[in-house]
Amino acid sequence: MVTIKDIAKKAGVSRGTVDRVLHDRGKVAPEKEKKIRRIAQELGYQPNIAGKGLAARKKHIRIGFVYISSDWAPFHGVIYESARQYARQELLPFGVEVHFFPFDLKDYEENFRTWDQKFIKAVREQRINGLVVVGMIGGHLQQVLEQNGIADIPFVLYNQNEDVKGKLAYVGCDYERAGRLACGLAALMTKNKAHVGIVSLDDGNMQSSLNRVVGFEAEIRERYPQIQIVEKYFTANVEEMSELFAEVQQMMERHPDMDVLYLANPGDYSLCQSIRRSGKTSDVRIITNDLVTECQREMVKNGTIDATICQEPEKQGVKPLEILFNYLALGILPETEWYKTELSVRIGQNV
Amino acid sequence: MVTIKDIAKKAGVSRGTVDRVLHDRGKVAPEKEKKIRRIAQELGYQPNIAGKGLAARKKHIRIGFVYISSDWAPFHGVIYESARQYARQELLPFGVEVHFFPFDLKDYEENFRTWDQKFIKAVREQRINGLVVVGMIGGHLQQVLEQNGIADIPFVLYNQNEDVKGKLAYVGCDYERAGRLACGLAALMTKNKAHVGIVSLDDGNMQSSLNRVVGFEAEIRERYPQIQIVEKYFTANVEEMSELFAEVQQMMERHPDMDVLYLANPGDYSLCQSIRRSGKTSDVRIITNDLVTECQREMVKNGTIDATICQEPEKQGVKPLEILFNYLALGILPETEWYKTELSVRIGQNV
């Protein structure tokens, strides 16, 4: 293990100088710099994380974390809880504070200027020096920051990707792949000749459901020509889940050969229970996405849902913080721009 | 963040004394001890990991890691590589050395006394103070250590559990659950009425395949009464994989209704290719375990294998080291005796 001290001794300079060279801060005489870099290279210097970590508390790092707090989005609740726990247990010991900013989509639409102003104020006053933002509003927030002259704060997005200036990385799943995986499951369930109905609780323009459907269809084309999508039904606003159920029932009457139902965007999945209760339609295989509430787990366990595709919500909360910590505290740049979460298949036996 | 210093100040003693109390080393005046414990409690003292980590290098921790190096066990190759990388990247910076002990089952059977003696000698000379051992031989090695008067070295087992004295923890999957999961997949593929052939490359007494079959059968009883196991075939020694293929072909001729083949214990899976090539049997669904070689991945991707159940080999290499490090360097006891690896389902779309 070679330390900064070893380099300093060998180069005949002080540790401070070595530090300056290795972190490009301050000016150092060019020959010395060359020499130090060469020696560091030769010795194969690797900075010691424990040491860096201890010293990092001098930097007073404060990270802001914007999350969706709407109670109809339990998936984001899991992200939030994971992030909170990680912040307390792993980051606090390094002197890093994480400030959480709840964000409710419905409130926001009514009153977004207020929220934005509060946010800007908080970022300023709390001297936030890094941000984790749910992708959905990442682009917008970055604009707002820029308009207020605080454009240099490094960003990590999660759950949905956006092309934002200053973005360090994105953490989230590949939705198209998720759709392909759903198709693969449908094939497995039906000897490759499923008749699939796709239902989604959104207007069909959300990145997540849109790309899932794209992937599903691509997989049909490329691999399972016998699979058919008998119908797609998108709806952003249902008053009652029973309305949706009625729709689905009609869909199934129109297509009596339908044997797989794919819920491309999560609702509360109570639809699945309704389907199982109605005798007729009870042998259709149901594929969903995400598994966060106890109720959903139960449905997978008891076969109400046949298979579900998960995308590591915990990682979506934790990894962005880790990336930002590595960057701000340890000076380590992320290895990739897109940290893909794993797509795992859950059935009754491995929920 | 409350530190040892804070406690010392508040208790009117030195940091050394606090440290002694908190780690039960040396003697401390009873009243002082009481007081210190109370204050630590009140202040909610949490030792700082970064600090501990930095100081840990004074302890000169050396961990021995026994792994299966036989080249017909690529699964263990993955474990080894993961452990190696973790040792270099995460443990070395804390001054922890990991010494690896390869272990080849075939050599060993011929010449186990030599291996044992070498091992004992190495543990002594290299002053190993913690061991990670593949479960298969964990019990035996512990005996050997005891007979040689070095019984106090903490142990972590992986991949297979054994009831060993001095065991800190076990890291590995729940094989019975893996078998249940295989059954669930078979059900999914056949509308709950599979006719299953089970084939395993062992004598039927290995913990892994034995428990997988137990789980498979339990799941049939409890959940899928319509599923039948048409035949089980165990064989420890095949000269040629073509022999095994011949067996399987005969099995399928005996049971023309067989629609799922479950390979309970991994071989090289070339059997699957043979099955696909022979036209007749090509529409049987094949379920396997583990996914480590590129060739296996390819088979899942192209549908030669329909589904496979993985058990996180990387974690089996890394977690035991982490547990031992936490124990030896940071004084943290493992949270549980059994760290279960996740059972994940892989199909063509998420290999």
Next chain:
DNA sequence: CTGAAAGCGCTAACAG
């Protein structure tokens, strides 16, 4: 039995 001191590797702050 207890306190004081040194040091793990690194960085920020200050003094030249």
Next chain:
DNA sequence: CTGTTAGCGCTTTCAG
């Protein structure tokens, strides 16, 4: 532009 110093939190060692 550069060296020195102090200190992050903890443990070990040595002196009393």
